[in-house]
Amino acid sequence: MSFAFPPAMAVDLLAAAVRRAGADRAREIPVNTRIRSFWAAAIAARDLGASDVVHAEFRNLADNTGLIRDLGRNGHQDVRHVLHWALCRLNPFDNGHQQ
Amino acid sequence: MTNTDFERDYLRFREQVAPTKKKNVNGKPSGHAASQDQSGESAWSDPDWSILDDRRGELPEFPLDVLSPQCRDWVERAAHGAGATPAHVAVPMLSIASGLIGTSRRVQASRSWTQPMTFWSAIVGFSGTHKTPGIDATKRALSMIERDDRTKIADLLRKHQGRVEAAKAAKALWKEEVKKAAEGSVVSLANFRDVKGSQPVMPAEAVDPGPFVAPRLYVSDATIERLAVLLQVRPQGMLLIADELAALFLNMSRYSGGQDNEFWLEAWNGNSYTVERMGRDPLVLDHLLIGVVGGLQPDKLSRSFKGDADGMYARICFSWPSEPEYRPLTNEVSEIEPEIVNALRRLIEMEGGSGKEGEFAPRAIPLAAEGAESFEAFRFEVHQGKSAIDGREREWWAKAPANVLRIAGTLTFLSWAMAGGDEPKEIGVNHLDAAVRLVSGYFWPHSRAALRQIGLSERHADSRRALQWASAMGLREVSREQIRREALGHRLDAEQAEKLLDRLTTAGWMRKVLHQTTGRTRQRWEVNPKLFGSSVAGMAQSPESPP
Numbered sequence: 198m199s200f201a202f203p204p205a206m207a208v209d210l211l212a213a214a215v216r217r218a219g220a221d222r223a224r225e226i227p228v229n230t231r232i233r234s235f236w237a238a239a240i241a242a243r244d245l246g247a248s249d250v251v252h253a254e255f256r257n258l259a260d261n262t263g264l265i266r267d268l269g270r271n272g273h274q275d276v277r278h279v280l281h282w283a284l285c286r287l288n289p290f291d292n293g294h295q296q
Numbered sequence: 297m298t299n300t301d302f303e304r305d306y307l308r309f310r311e312q313v314a315p316t317k318k319k320n321v322n323g324k325p326s327g328h329a330a331s332q333d334q335s336g337e338s339a340w341s342d343p344d345w346s347i348l349d350d351r352r353g354e355l356p357e358f359p360l361d362v363l364s365p366q367c368r369d370w371v372e373r374a375a376h377g378a379g380a381t382p383a384h385v386a387v388p389m390l391s392i393a394s395g396l397i398g399t400s401r402r403v404q405a406s407r408s409w410t411q412p413m414t415f416w417s418a419i420v421g422f423s424g425t426h427k428t429p430g431i432d433a434t435k436r437a438l439s440m441i442e443r444d445d446r447t448k449i450a451d452l453l454r455k456h457q458g459r460v461e462a463a464k465a466a467k468a469l470w471k472e473e474v475k476k477a478a479e480g481s482v483v484s485l486a487n488f489r490d491v492k493g494s495q496p497v498m499p500a501e502a503v504d505p506g507p508f509v510a511p512r513l514y515v516s517d518a519t520i521e522r523l524a525v526l527l528q529v530r531p532q533g534m535l536l537i538a539d540e541l542a543a544l545f546l547n548m549s550r551y552s553g554g555q556d557n558e559f560w561l562e563a564w565n566g567n568s569y570t571v572e573r574m575g576r577d578p579l580v581l582d583h584l585l586i587g588v589v590g591g592l593q594p595d596k597l598s599r600s601f602k603g604d605a606d607g608m609y610a611r612i613c614f615s616w617p618s619e620p621e622y623r624p625l626t627n628e629v630s631e632i633e634p635e636i637v638n639a640l641r642r643l644i645e646m647e648g649g650s651g652k653e654g655e656f657a658p659r660a661i662p663l664a665a666e667g668a669e670s671f672e673a674f675r676f677e678v679h680q681g682k683s684a685i686d687g688r689e690r691e692w693w694a695k696a697p698a699n700v701l702r703i704a705g706t707l708t709f710l711s712w713a714m715a716g717g718d719e720p721k722e723i724g725v726n727h728l729d730a731a732v733r734l735v736s737g738y739f740w741p742h743s744r745a746a747l748r749q750i751g752l753s754e755r756h757a758d759s760r761r762a763l764q765w766a767s768a769m770g771l772r773e774v775s776r777e778q779i780r781r782e783a784l785g786h787r788l789d790a791e792q793a794e795k796l797l798d799r800l801t802t803a804g805w806m807r808k809v810l811h812q813t814t815g816r817t818r819q820r821w822e823v824n825p826k827l828f829g830s831s832v833a834g835m836a837q838s839p840e841s842p843p
Contacts, residue, residue, distance in 0.1 A: 214302045217303065217306065230314045233313040233314040234310050234314060236309070236313065237308075237309035237313060237314070238306050238309075238310075240305075240309050241302050241305035242302060244748065245302070247685060247686045247688070247689055248687065250685075250687075286756065288312070288313065290313045
């Protein structure tokens with residue numbers, strides 16, 4: 198007897214969302230635009246998994262695509278801050294208005 | 297959510313924070329992406345539809361074939377009579393049946409692991425979605441049984457009064473004997489109590505049996521102390537059935553600083569527990585087991601389990617049925633059907649075993665050999681699956697094997713109670729497999745949808761409520777005070793209501809307008825006309841009232 202766990206759709210959707218977000222991470226795009234696109238992808242994907250799983254996946258994406266490195270010395274903190282606000286459905290680029 | 301939904305949301309959010317420069321018809325770059333309608337009047341930009349999304353998603357229907365034919369037949373008829381879906385009736389019925397069996401029978405998965413039958417359930421749904429009629433289909437049968445048992449309770453009361461008087465008489469005799477023993481021989485004062493006062497020893501029959509407690513099958517609201525007293529006369533366990541469970545979970549931390557939390561966590565386990573009481577002897581319970589059955593509104597899920605790090609939600613089998621379709625009333629089913637009354641009574645009258653001193657002792661019911669293999673396979677899947685999930689979902693999934701055992705036992709005994717015959721001696725593979733299907737194929741996806749609501753912010757819930765209210769009232773323009781008083785029932789102050797309207801403006805659902813009058817300028821907010829064409833119309837809830 199096989200059990201439908203975990204539902205395949207939910208796992209694939211998050212992976213697909215991360216792949217799609219990664220497509221806009223080209224190094225020649227200005228880093229300000231890249232961090233904003235990164236936030237948009239994270240907030241759009243916030244329901245595709247448990248919040249800590251989504252957080253981990255997007256942090257890995259930021260690392261793998263060089264976003265953290267390009268943000269400079271505080272890159273890790275900036276990405277953590279943007280991800281946290283995205284998962285709380287807040288916009289850190291617009292005085293914290295809820296989305 | 298689908299890939300398409302993600303793509304749409306991603307592009308929308310990206311446009312908000314990193315808009316792409318577009319050229320207008322004159323070749324010059326344009327600013328905001330507001331479109332122009334044919335009349336030339338500035339139209340509304342596309343609003344944030346996710347606020348209105350109830351986040352339920354597509355969920356499976358209740359698998360009625362896990363029930364025995366007699367059970368299924370009653371559930372379908374009762375659902376028709378209640379104007380609800382079969383799930384609205386079946387889930388509370390199973391949970392109530394499990395609570396009535398309680399720990400009188402325990403499912404034995406191995407020599408070292410048994411589980412009582414009681415499992416907790418909650419029907420999730422907005423107000424007016426037939427949660428209460430579904431629960432009442434079984435609750436009315438219980439109330440009828442309690443009413444019918446009044447004669448029995450009167451007999452118990454008379455017997456208790458007899459024991460009280462006998463105890464008084466025995467105590468009076470014993471006092472006389474102590475007095476006689478004290479006469480005659482002389483001892484020092486220091487030794488008097490030890491030598492004379494303890495002879496003869498007070499007999500057990502002289503101990504006051506205490507006040508009479510009428511046995512109850514269920515309560516809708518009770519203090520922990522009262523529940524502990526009731527459990528002393530019904531040691532196999534009892535039930536708490538509430539139309540709105542949010543009140544129970546919210547009050548846990550409100551009045552006792554979280555101490556009630558510990559009681560309720562243990563009430564699922566069914567182990568021994570001591571209830572401390574101010575100024576009186578503590579109450580020792582051999583089996584603290586209370587079934588929890590009721591309804592929960594999605595907007596209250598977040599507040600009900602806010603800050604709950606102990607995983608109360610992990611113990612609940614959530615069911616979020618779809619709204620029932622319209623069906624004409626029927627005279628083919630009565631308010632209380634005899635087969636459910638008879639079945640519940642059979643479960644209630646199952647006696648536990650007797651311990652060495654005649655006290656209540658649960659009886660273990662083992663899994664049949666094939667059932668044990670099937671259960672072991674499920675346990676392995678659960679273990680493997682845990683690594684793929686985290687947080688609240690992981691906590692819920694970790695309790696799945698325990699819930700499977702409890703539900704398998706309940707299905708076995710409910711099937712017997714409906715059909716009659718000899719009491720089951722083991723849990724068969726068919727009921728074990730049915731329980732696995734119910735937990736992994738039904739309660740798991742429904743509970744995941746409910747657990748996602750727990751992470752939802754209160755501000756999102758308030759935004760949604762305000763929009764639903766405006767849609768139901770058909771208001772094209774609203775004021776801050778209308779939102780504060782009528783939509784949200786005074787839950788927010790003026791400043792918070794203003795901020796909520798600002799958020800709805802940012803989300804594209806409202807637009808501030810100023811009306812100049814002879815006096816001061818009036819602030820109003822226009823409502824996006826797209827709200828009135830959406831499926832949310834008609835889903836307004838009553839204003840927020842304290843749980």
